[in-house]
Amino acid sequence: MESKILAAIGIDPAFIFIFLLVLIVILFFMVVNVNMKYKRLKSSYSSFMRGRDGKNLEQSILEKFDELDEITEIAKKNRTDIKELFREMQNNYQKVGIVKYDAFNEMGGKLSFALTLLDGNNSGWVINAMHSREGCYTYIKEIVRGESYIELAEEEAESLEQAIYQEVYDPDVQSVMK
Numbered sequence: 490m491e492s493k494i495l496a497a498i499g500i501d502p503a504f505i506f507i508f509l510l511v512l513i514v515i516l517f518f519m520v521v522n523v524n525m526k527y528k529r530l531k532s533s534y535s536s537f538m539r540g541r542d543g544k545n546l547e548q549s550i551l552e553k554f555d556e557l558d559e560i561t562e563i564a565k566k567n568r569t570d571i572k573e574l575f576r577e578m579q580n581n582y583q584k585v586g587i588v589k590y591d592a593f594n595e596m597g598g599k600l601s602f603a604l605t606l607l608d609g610n611n612s613g614w615v616i617n618a619m620h621s622r623e624g625c626y627t628y629i630k631e632i633v634r635g636e637s638y639i640e641l642a643e644e645e646a647e648s649l650e651q652a653i654y655q656e657v658y659d660p661d662v663q664s665v666m667k
Contacts, residue, residue: 579609586651592619611635
């Protein structure tokens with residue numbers, strides 16, 4: 490069967506047939522894709538609405554809003570508690586420096602030490618324990634904002650510096666850390 494219209498235009502009917510066949514295949518894949526998306530949406534909707542009607546759903550949403558309000562209040566309280574803890578922590582001893590030394594040359598083993606305890610404001614104490622054959626003598630000096638009103642011995646100053654700058658005092662530990 491010959492078509493005068495197609496012959497006048499110059500189109501072969503086989504091209505129209507191939508075009509329609511390709512169009513049908515493309516439309517088939519599009520329908521399958523849309524059907525899969527619909528099934529996913531339907532299953533999501535079913536799990537969301539499971540056992541609920543409109544009234545129950547509204548009640549559930551209001552309960553979730555109440556829970557959110559409670560969580561917001563808890564978060565605010567936690568923030569204030571953390572700020573308070575941080576403020577209190579500034580007054581606790583948190584920096585330590587220690588230097589072991591031989592106070593007297595006749596003694597061995599570095600039994601004397603200078604220990605520094607500082608808070609967050611670099612205020613605290615330097616405790617110096619000097620060990621000799623006759624006994625152990627302990628001295629304490631107050632530190633205010635990283636400075637002492639009483640002159641510090643060399644070991645006490647080194648201990649204070651360690652505490653302020655948080656250095657490790659043991660050379661063996663320093664070599665392991667590097």
